Amino acid sequence: MNSGKRPDFDPHDPLGVDDELSTEQLAVRDSVRALCRDQVLPHVADWFERGELPRARELARELGRLGVLGMHLDGYGCAGMSAVDYGVVCEELEACDSGLRSLVSVQGSLAMFAIHRWGSEEQKRHWLPRMAAGEAIGCFGLTEPDHGSDPSSMRTSARRDGSDWVLNGRKMWITNGTIADVAVVWARTEEGVRGFVVPTDTPGFTAPEIAHKLSLRASVTSELVLDDVRLPADAVLPEAHGLRGPLSCLNEARYGIVWGANGAGRSCLEAALEYSTTREQFGKPLAGHQLTQSKLADMAVRVHNGRLLALHLGRRKDAGTLLPQQVSFGKLDNVRGALDVARTARTLLGANGISLEYPVMRHMTNLESVLTYEGTSEMHTLTIGAAMTGVDAFRG
Template identity: 70%
Template sequence: MSMDTTPPRLQPMDLAGIDDLLTEDEKAVRSSVRQLCVEHVDPYVADWFERGQVDDIRGLIKQFGSLGLLGMHLEGYGCAGMSATEYGIACLELEASDSGIRSMVSVQGSLAMFAIWKFGSEEQKNEWLPAMASGEAIGCFGLTEPDAGSDPANMRTRARRDGSDWVLDGRKMWITNGTIADVAVVWAQTEDGIRGFVIPTATSGFSAPEIHHKQSLRASVTSELVMDSVRLPDSAMLPEVRGLRGPLSCLNEARYGIVWGALGAARSSLEASLDYAGTRIAFDKPISAFQLTQAKLVDMNLEYTKGLLLALHLGRRKDAGALRPEQVSLGKLNNVREALDICRTARTILGANGISLEYPVIRHMSNLESVLTYEGTVEMHTLIVGQAMTGHSAFR
């Protein structure tokens, strides 16, 4: 015989009760990152986006470091050693403030730091990882080139031997953190295949001009990397990997963060539209009382909820060591696409106000246009999932 119990009251932004699936530690991470963003990001980010410049960006990155967010899912060398799910939750909260803010944290931890942590020598790890974990040193990751985005095997950046040294020549494009970075992890063709190199950005011949005139990810530094006869010692090469497996495994780490992060932009836009619909009066009642507006809100919440369940499932698999790259592609493909659709629908609820930076929606929508493309385009992830389903490669 069962006793009748009163179910908990429904929360409009958690209709499925997903909070019940989170541990207390995971909730604590969420609370800490949310509070940091409320204090240090949210009051300023619309202005940063409008000006295309983040004030005191080094100070902000140190704030992230002080909370343990930089390389938080890595073990040792000053890193926090948190779970993959906790890292994902942090990405969601960061991107609820702005995709550019989440991107700078992801590039630092999941690309630059992960590459050194996974494939670097002990000397490289000890030199760079503690300083990067604290935010004292900023890293960037150079893979994409002007003519080699989805096909990195055809990169033109070259590294050649000159005595005991390496000499690098080439260009990388669309590099987050590049202009402010202290160290760059750069991938180049060699006679022995693709290799990674750890380049202090003060090295002669290295430059990182900032890319301007962006209309997306404006609260983020995006750069070109230029290597003009950059001379490096042999110890600058990442010793533990050769070929595309190196950079692609780093990209998989970053893509995992995007699976969660895109939902932050979606949640912020959904919250904004729900609040707006409850206060905007038309025909003597709030527009949230109209059927068509409710249909939009329900559809948005439904897709957000499904995306969050998918992200949480993938996080649990990653923590269990069972997550495959194809599953990350599935998550990135779905969650970014649905998040962008949520932002576009939220914009319609806000009407003309939807294009104003007084509200976060147009900023999130614009940012997600970049997130849709980077770390693998829709086309690439579709073909990855298609190959997993059919066993046939359709890339060529």
């Protein structure tokens, strides 16, 4: 029988999940948390209000110095850390702001992963060390103005012209596009869908930033326009044929969202807990009212169950047993859960819940984008349904 002293209940870690993380994982988390606290949180509300991320390149270099860009990849300047390490980082980044986590996810899980998994040795050596250091920024062009959930219907095309490729088309809702040095662009060819590594200074390539967003405002979101973009033969990703290439990249990014969305929910819970214990109504703190405690308890259960789910999927990923349908399970549930927590936290803060002096409304609007990017909730629901029944209902 264990006769040691029972640990105190921690309202910020009620299930003791931190005990399941290694010393190294906690150290990585704390380093990223410190960067967010010192360099982003003092400014992010103002950036969100202005609809810009003015220090994107500087932040990328800082994140590169911490080793978190492409951190789950091996070699070529990448840290070669575990999937759980990467997840813990995504949780901290999105607890700060979804836009910051998106910058890192697109850099590492989409653009860098595409080159690392499907690229040539020359492409890897040329781009990955600079991208891992944050000296070069990448973006990932798959979604089109008329084709989001159905990438098989993409219109962007690549045709051979002698030994060159010539690309034409448009991509939409592309994080990092306007500031990127390289774009991984997927296009239809005579031999099926292929991926191309496109330096953004190539003639015919432009990336106007998308304005008038009400979500992910502290993030660079762009359109990619390809107008007779001529590339050499070695610009194609040699190992990627068909949709397997881009879908494998999306699965990497979705895994990060499982952790990241939970970070946004955690931030909302912490804001609501702090507010309810210091704000008085009817002669006592809000936290002293039964309905407030009910909301706080429900939010805590949602957030920390989500954390356990993310950790479980991360361990499966590290073991090589994680299935795409399980990633869909995690993305679907944790994003919906984080949105529920954000909306409940908003009610606890009353009118202050809509103020940028608090993070809740910013997280809530950001999560409305997270709900639909990297696969809408409907698509993930159907993915799980098809896996359970053996019946594909996507076109039904």
